[in-house]
Amino acid sequence: MTLADRLIARIRATGPLTVADYMADALLDPEAGYYATRDPLGTDFTTAPEISQMFGEMVGLALAQAWLDQGRPAPFALAELGPGRGTLMADALRATRGVPGFHDAARLHLVEASAAMRAVQAETLAAHRPTWHDTVEGLPAMPTFLVANEFLDALPIRQHVRDGAAWRERLVTVQDDALAFALGPPVPVPELVDRNVPDGTLVERCPALPGIVQTVADRLTHGGVALFVDYGHWQSQGDTLQALRAGAPVDPLDAPGTADLTAHVDFAALAAAAPHVSAMTRQGVWLERLGITARANALAQGPKTEEIVRAHRRLTHPAEMGDLFKVMGLAAPGAALPPGLEAPA
Numbered sequence: 618m619t620l621a622d623r624l625i626a627r628i629r630a631t632g633p634l635t636v637a638d639y640m641a642d643a644l645l646d647p648e649a650g651y652y653a654t655r656d657p658l659g660t661d662f663t664t665a666p667e668i669s670q671m672f673g674e675m676v677g678l679a680l681a682q683a684w685l686d687q688g689r690p691a692p693f694a695l696a697e698l699g700p701g702r703g704t705l706m707a708d709a710l711r712a713t714r715g716v717p718g719f720h721d722a723a724r725l726h727l728v729e730a731s732a733a734m735r736a737v738q739a740e741t742l743a744a745h746r747p748t749w750h751d752t753v754e755g756l757p758a759m760p761t762f763l764v765a766n767e768f769l770d771a772l773p774i775r776q777h778v779r780d781g782a783a784w785r786e787r788l789v790t791v792q793d794d795a796l797a798f799a800l801g802p803p804v805p806v807p808e809l810v811d812r813n814v815p816d817g818t819l820v821e822r823c824p825a826l827p828g829i830v831q832t833v834a835d836r837l838t839h840g841g842v843a844l845f846v847d848y849g850h851w852q853s854q855g856d857t858l859q860a861l862r863a864g865a866p867v868d869p870l871d872a873p874g875t876a877d878l879t880a881h882v883d884f885a886a887l888a889a890a891a892p893h894v895s896a897m898t899r900q901g902v903w904l905e906r907l908g909i910t911a912r913a914n915a916l917a918q919g920p921k922t923e924e925i926v927r928a929h930r931r932l933t934h935p936a937e938m939g940d941l942f943k944v945m946g947l948a949a950p951g952a953a954l955p956p957g958l959e960a961p962a
Contacts, residue, residue, distance in 0.1 A: 620649040633788035637773035643873035666705035669928035673708025691722035693760040699768035703741030760840030830890035849882030857881035895958035901939025
């Protein structure tokens with residue numbers, strides 16, 4: 618029985634699913650979930666660390682500089698949420714080998730729910746003896762220097778459509794023996810009470826995001842910083858749920874478990890969830906502030922000049938990832954924000 622068959626049977630038995638429940642099953646079902654059963658990188662999508670070593674290098678140096686700025690706490694957790702193949706962290710660790718004391722003090726902690734991806738990370742990062750956690754709550758209570766690149770976009774979302782003074786939730790139901798979207802009845806949504814948008818406007822919210830961000834912020838009370846890098850905007854408005862299979866967009870309800878499901882991150886919600894937060898900064902601007910052009914020029918002296926130039930453009934140019942992807946940082950109370958970021962205006 619396919620995952621779609623199981624979901625159809627469940628809906629017929631207990632009623633429609635929220636979009637969040639559907640996403641959670643499609644991505645994390647232990648038998649057929651997208652992330653639970655495969656390594657999708659390079660097949661269905663490519664992340665910044667897989668485009669070029671420069672991205673992970675910039676992240677690593679930014680975290681190391683923040684560690685130096687905070688007086689070199691030891692030991693500390695060097696942490697990543699959703700580490701993919703471990704490429705970002707491997708590049709970050711290579712770039713920081715020359716920072717005195719950094720590697721000796723670092724304890725590598727990875728938050729990864731997928732057994733398939735943990736196996737890949739174990740091979741990539743074997744020399745650094747990582748500790749894995751199923752959720753962010755597993756991170757130790759110690760100074761923490763953390764990065765989450767394209768982690769928040771995969772968190773399940775709920776979708777609501779404005780209907781007068783109330784909202785109608787977009788649900789997943791069954792129509793003609795297939796999964797289909799439908800709207801529930803008008804109900805109040807306390808989390809959206811302050812959203813003044815016209816009737817018919819679809820607004821997304823991510824129930825898990827505030828708790829994850831607050832948990833990270835709690836770890837930072839011991840010292841440290843956190844970097845969140847993802848695609849999205851300031852405050853959600855409109856349907857951004859998307860599915861990718863073999864690099865091409867597909868219907869999010871088609872063959873659940875065989876396509877990556879994501880949604881744009883609401884950076885206003887991220888900012889509201891934590892104290893000591895930076896302004897939202899475009900990825901291209903942030904990487905330029907960290908010195909990616911100088912690094913690209915140095916790498917371009919070798920045999921892969923054209924490849925380096927293309928990668929630099931893809932990561933920083935406004936027409937590519939430079940503007941769509943944003944960066945927001947958190948800092949320990951009283952500490953400076955991560956390098957390349959500024960306080961909110």
